[in-house]
Amino acid sequence: MSTDSIASGGIAARIAGFVRRPEAGTLAGLIIVYVVFAVLGGGLFIGAPGWSSFLNMAAEVGIIALPVGLLMIAGELDISVGAVLPAASLTVAIISGHYDLPVYYGVAAALAVGLMVGAINGFLVTRTTIPSLIITIGTMFGTMGLTLGFTVMIAGSTGVFMTPDDISRALLGQFVGGMFRVTIFWWVAFVVGTFYLLHISRWGNWVFALGGDRESARNAGIPTRRLTIGLYMYSGFAAAFVGVSQVITFQSAQVAAGQSFIFNSIMCVVIGGVLLTGGAGTVFGIVFGTLTFAIVNQGIFFSGIDPNFGSIIIGTLLLAAVLSNDSFRQMALSYASKKS
């Protein structure tokens, strides 16, 4: 399921090898979706307004989808990202807005909140046999409750306002060229980092091994416990990062935010060809999946389709994507078994 399955041979074999790569199907889907909406949406969608529109959206959900994807490859889920995001933006807004402390205090505290929730998730997942879906639903409710309770207690309302300073705005809340959010570049950085982690460093093989068979991974000497906690801290960190960038861009934080990121991030990852049951997936697959998801979401508004149909189209896309990924995988598996 990884790069070394490419047979060394002629160009035809290389192409054939690529077609059987897990992300090939996702890339094909991405191109089809883009062409469809480019035809429907016309010049506006093909130009910078269209690109910035879906890239801005893809960047945020993409940053969260990367670690969620890694977790899924390792056979785990993280629902709590939906609660960490507002928790982080309110932490920044309360510390740097309500209490008027320097912005980097707030940012540091918010990222620490994300890391902490991640550590708790990881700790509970590794110390018990409870499925991570249930544990992270629990921490999601817990984090939501703490966020609401403390925000109302401290700020007296459920929305908190802040004015970021110039440096933090330039780093996290800027619009490059008036329309491209700086988050897009952060997303690229996250992608590069995650690519190194998953496909180059030895950690990557450990993640795949974890998702394949946890018991034998442990027996092979992989520090499964540390690895799992680390992955959860990464997803908590990423969700907090998006929360921080949102509050600095929009200058206000709301308690009732972020819920949609839970299923959106799972959808991106799954459209990207990651197996929910673990053991398979690539960073580029996740990136392609995120782009596909964002193009469909934003394309609807450029295309003149009645927005009332939006949910039907998104849901159908998800089903179509997982079904085609599934048949791709079965093709690849049957090909591999023929060879051996």
Add this chain to the structure above:
Amino acid sequence: MKVENTWKKAGLAAVLALSSTALLAADIFVIGGKPDDPFWSIVKRGAEDAGLVVEAQGGSVTWLGPQNYDNLGVDAAELIRQAIDQGADGIVGPNWVPEAMDPAFQAVVDAGIPLIIYNAGGIEAADRLGALNYVGAVDYLAGVAGGEYVGKAGKSNGVCINSLPGAANIEDYCNGFVEGIESTGGKGSVLPLPATAQGNVTAVSQAVRAHLLKNPEIDAVFTTANLDAVGSVQAIAQSGKAGSVALCGINFDEAILTSIANGSQACAIDQQGYQQGFYAVSILNGHINYGLNIPTREILTGPGIVDSSNVEATMAGAKEGSR
């Protein structure tokens, strides 16, 4: 078993303790929105501030709100019945979904508990149900006020952003807005957002921006939630239409007032939620304790309009969490 008996005794003692105070003062139950709703946290603040007087007189104010708006009418009707079960001396409630909630309000009146309808329903609901009074604004009229404001400011094509398609009050705001802008000779439409955009300010912002680019004739945007207003400010700026597209919204917080002060948002419709909670509880408390009545029926708290002319005064209240 023995432990359980002890609990029963403790419970009984608590019942006795509570019922003895209940004879002397008003235990008022207020049914409102969910706890993390910015507008309702202000209403709650108003009700709690009025509650200080109630408590000084030995009574209590209890806030009951649904956990979410997935099943608004049904959940709220349940909460009304819950207030009756808990022995309320007076009940304040909004009539969000009359079909679902009227029977529950009827049960309140039938039980001889004084009732005030607030926030939604209007005086018609209060008369129909036999309630003391109505305190609040009318969602539809709030939308109309927004439509008229942008229409009078010379805008001719407005879109209402509906980030919660299906919610009755949001539909009312949007229909009112369309009605308002059409009454000034303009054109109005509604943009429903998919469920995947809910509570995601970036998704809302990008959707509004895409819609503005796709439909360049639109020159006014109307929002129904704080998050949507904040997102729309960015959407207008990024589509290069700052200054030419006017933004109005229902309700506001500090961030929105700042936008109004610096000109990136034209107006906000003020429902004055604090007044709704405060007056409804105060009127009920006076009625229960001293038999007082307010002869003015239908106490309207809105729609007021906050724009550049009065944003300074409003800001002070918003900082306190009461506006």
Add this chain to the structure above:
Amino acid sequence: MINIRVLLHSPAAASILSLIGTLVFYVVFGGVELGQLVGAASWLNFAANLGIVAIPVGLLMIAGELDISIGAMIPAGAMATAIISGYYELPIIFGILGALSIGVIVGFINGMLAIRTTVPSLIITLGTLVVMQGVVLSASKLLTGEASVALLAPDWAKFLFGQLIGASHQVIIIWWVAITVVLAFVVHLTRFGNWIFAMGGDRESARNTGIPVDRMTIYLFILSATSASFVGVCQAILFNSAQVSGGMNIIFNVIVSVVVGGVLLTGGFGSVIGIFMGTLTFAIVNQGIYFTQIDRNWSSLIVGVMLLLAVLMNESFRKMALNYVGLKRTKTKAVENE
């Protein structure tokens, strides 16, 4: 003595303890008066609406599957009834049958996709969830122009599905108890029940022993989607109206109830009575807070902590139970199951 031991080792034991623990917590820290709580209808109504969906979802979980499309099926059932019998003014029976058949169709699609592909059912039903949300919204908008539809049900339908017993208890409570009893009988006393447990334990070997795994999976998905639309029907008839709504929250509420009830998400372990108790516990946690002095703002925190404590307790109980069974049979079996 034997009986107590057997009880302690049944899947429902931990959920009963959770229920008692919750009550004690509220009485001690929340100042709840038990008499008032027991007399109130709200938590029973809440539990019944949740419980009718939780039992079939729990059975799916025992069989190793998950269904989150139920979140869209409750509004779908309510809207179908209201549109058919309210907006188009056809007899109520058509509305009810229409709503239930939508449940059957969606359940069938879920089941077919689950058995024909290797895609996990969480993802499949996430897809049908989003699609059905869109279908409900656009159908209501296109057919009626509104997102909220009124419905006037005849007396017999009100009596069966939308009655308030004693002016406060919804008749759906009786349906919930009846469905619990029937399904408890089916699951624990017939071969169907054994099949479900076998499917959750090991699907392949279940198939090899001649269990119609595919057919059972489709039936279970149909059961859960139809139960959800049934709850929607009852709500529409009781409250004389239906609205379009998201339904994301009911998904988590149902999963939490089932898991607190001692069902193993990975399949093969659980009981109908446990799910029943789990739903009751969750309802009391959720509604009980209205009876306390605790600020409502903290309610999510309490739900989260309660869930984690309950699953931790369930886990230790399960280990005990497995050890107990293991001691009785072979020790290796217990090790395998852990």
